[in-house]
Amino acid sequence: MSYDAIIIGGSYAGLSAGLQLARARRRVLVVDAGARRNRFASHSHGFLGQDGRPPEEIAADGRAELMDYPNVTWTVGEATAADAEGDGFRVTLGSGEVEQGRRLILAGGVRDVLPPVDGLAERWGRSVFHCPYCHGYELDLGRIGVLAVSPMSMHHAMMLPDWGSTTLFTNGAFVPDAEQLEQLARRGVVVEPDAVKSIGGERADINLADGRCVALDGLFVLPRTHINSPLAEQLGCALNDGPMGRYLQVTETQETSVPGVFACGDAALVAGSVALAVGTGARAGAGAHQSLIFR
Ligand SMILES: Cc1cc2nc3c(=O)[nH]c(=O)nc-3n(C[C@H](O)[C@H](O)[C@H](O)COP(=O)(O)OP(=O)(O)OC[C@H]3O[C@@H](n4cnc5c(N)ncnc54)[C@H](O)[C@@H]3O)c2cc1C
Numbered sequence: 001m002s003y004d005a006i007i008i009g010g011s012y013a014g015l016s017a018g019l020q021l022a023r024a025r026r027r028v029l030v031v032d033a034g035a036r037r038n039r040f041a042s043h044s045h046g047f048l049g050q051d052g053r054p055p056e057e058i059a060a061d062g063r064a065e066l067m068d069y070p071n072v073t074w075t076v077g078e079a080t081a082a083d084a085e086g087d088g089f090r091v092t093l094g095s096g097e098v099e100q101g102r103r104l105i106l107a108g109g110v111r112d113v114l115p116p117v118d119g120l121a122e123r124w125g126r127s128v129f130h131c132p133y134c135h136g137y138e139l140d141l142g143r144i145g146v147l148a149v150s151p152m153s154m155h156h157a158m159m160l161p162d163w164g165s166t167t168l169f170t171n172g173a174f175v176p177d178a179e180q181l182e183q184l185a186r187r188g189v190v191v192e193p194d195a196v197k198s199i200g201g202e203r204a205d206i207n208l209a210d211g212r213c214v215a216l217d218g219l220f221v222l223p224r225t226h227i228n229s230p231l232a233e234q235l236g237c238a239l240n241d242g243p244m245g246r247y248l249q250v251t252e253t254q255e256t257s258v259p260g261v262f263a264c265g266d267a268a269l270v271a272g273s274v275a276l277a278v279g280t281g282a283r284a285g286a287g288a289h290q291s292l293i294f295r
Pocket of ligand 1: 008009010011012013014031032033034035036037038039040041043044045046047077078079080107108109110112124125129131134135228229230264265266267272273274275277
């Protein structure tokens with residue numbers, strides 16, 4: 001069977017794209033491997049109407065709403081390859097099955113690669129975060145650390161005093177110049193130049209190379225992000241360079257540089273969130289639908 005649209009990724013962005021197409025009575029296939037980016041966090045914040053809910057509940061509600069439409073099919077698994085075929089696309093699944101769609105929507109999100117510091121990965125989403133808007137408020141104006149990974153961490157360190165007393169651990173990742181030191185001092189940020197050996201304790205205490213331990217309520221770090229699936233590159237979609245990683249170049253209707261291939265959510269954003277995934281997903285769904293009519 002050929003679908004009007006195949007959506008790769010059935011989380012916030014893909015679900016939102018699917019909803020627009022489903023409501024236009026189009027035949028939609030969603031392929032989802034089930035590894036949302038925020039699966040490490042117990043609560044999701046900052047998405048209007050859903051603030052503070054477990055992220056899996058928000059996704060499950062979205063999926064239930066979408067699957068109420070009889071013209072939507074859901075497949076659990078991974079899309080491993082995609083290529084153009086005639087005036088549409090062919091998608092190969094991990095199971096070996098091949099599906100055909102007139103439009104493709106890439107909504108597979110990104111994966112985070114953390115710096116290799118002992119104790120960091122197991123605290124990811126619990127007391128180590130990247131997004132202050134998502135998890136800063138819950139730290140109750142407590143003791144916050146920023147673990148530097150590059151000069152971009154300066155931006156992080158300048159923001160975080162709005163959420164608590166902030167220490168920037170430069171950890172050899174960059175050396176603030178005199179002007180930056182002055183800016184940090186104006187924001188009340190303490191700069192700790194000693195190397196970080198590991199993260200320990202109940203929350204995210206920093207063990208320094210010289211033997212000191214700095215107790216923290218939460219730690220912020222900028223991961224490197226990588227687009228989850230190889231499909232965009234296989235299809236030849238153009239990418240932009242962002243400060244944390246590459247992301248898909250899209251037009252105002254979320255169409256990539258390959259006509260008929262749309263993208264939404266974190267994979268097509270310089271920095272994502274649930275709200276932006278849902279917003280760009282809605283735009284991709286409508287964009288893909290209208291492209292079926294007007295060209
Ligand atoms: C620790 C942490 C906490 C966060 N907290 C918040 C928060 O509080 N508030 C907030 O707004 N944002 C938060 N975020 C960001 C949020 O998780 C993302 O912005 C959001 O999940 C992006 O949605 P998405 O649909 O683009 O991608 P995702 O939610 O990552 O979903 C992508 C889906 O596509 C699937 N997929 C990928 N490739 C394939 C393939 N080839 N075939 C089939 N399926 C595939 C994946 O398995 C996954 O199910 C947090 C992120 C992290 C890491």
